[in-house]
Amino acid sequence: MTTIRHVLFDADGVLQEFPGGFYHEAEQLLGDRTREILAVASAREHPLLSGTDDFLPVLAGVLREFDVDVPAADLYAAVWQNIEPSAVSLDLVQRLRDADYGVHLGTNQVRRRADHMRATLPYDELFDVKLYSCDLGVAKPDPAFFQKAATRIGADPAAILFIDDHSPNVEGARSMGMPAVHWRIPEGHDVLLELLAEHGVAPAGHDA
Incomplete structure (x- = not known):
């Protein structure tokens, strides 16, 4: 060996x-659809893991699809930067x-x-x-x-x-x-x- x-x-x-879990802070912004929205966002994020493209425009696109009036930067800070x-x-x-x-x-x-x-x-x-x-x-x-x-x-x-x-x-x-x-x-x-x-x-x- x-x-x-x-x-x-x-x-x-x-x-x-x-802190509080992946969904905790997002729930304050997205409410009852938090898990659904973040599931889609995470799936869209995956192809970017091996490249240099910015995730923020992708996240903004997901929020538009769900007709959610929350700035992508605010959601990103509340979830992905909440470390x-x-x-x-x-x-x-x-x-x-x-x-x-x-x-x-x-x-x-x-x-x-x-x-x-x-x-x-x-x-x-x-x-x-x-x-x-x-x-x-x-x-x-x-x-x-x-x-x-x-x-x-x-x-x-x-x-x-x-x-x-x-x-x-x-x-x-x-x-x-x-x-x-x-x-x-x-x-x-x-x-x-x-x-x-x-x-x-x-x-x-x-x-x-």
């Missing part, structure tokens, strides 16, 4: 959350750095949100390699995402442990020979530490 020397983290659900990093997750990343693991970010993001994350969150300083799908030109769970990630990290996929809250992404990584675990913040960080230990990964201050 190849020794794990790098840990690749997803963002949403692993490092950061939507709260998990202090415990970020502390774990730092402890892995302190234990000499490479720590990296691997996330599906449209250009607008990636730029927002870079500007407002501490990921550029915290992670060694930052991998946004809009930069790579391919999005998870496509196996090519993980192949490109390994190349950018400069390690064999077998030496990189990937953590994601979305099962298809986990399977995509494994299909490329990259060990991967399925975990999300509400499960608790003690569970994540156990999953790391199963792969021989021990952050500073914690024995595998």
Whole structure:
């Protein structure tokens, strides 16, 4: 078994959350049709994850289709920019750095949100390699995402442990020979530490 020397983290659900949930703030703007509208918006967002096109005009188009008189920028700020990093997750990343693991970010993001994350969150300083799908030109769970990630990290996929809250992404990584675990913040960080230990990964201050 190849020794794990790098840990690749997803963002949403692993490092950061939507305070109150994905729909909470949107409900104040969209009312009873919130889930329907956001389902359509999210589907329209997906093709943009691997490109550079702006999502805001697409979101505005969805709101027009539903005859909703809400500025797209207001809805975007209330939902997609409503990010709260998990202090415990970020502390774990730092402890892995302190234990000499490479720590990296691997996330599906449209250009607008990636730029927002870079500007407002501490990921550029915290992670060694930052991998946004809009930069790579391919999005998870496509196996090519993980192949490109390994190349950018400069390690064999077998030496990189990937953590994601979305099962298809986990399977995509494994299909490329990259060990991967399925975990999300509400499960608790003690569970994540156990999953790391199963792969021989021990952050500073914690024995595998």
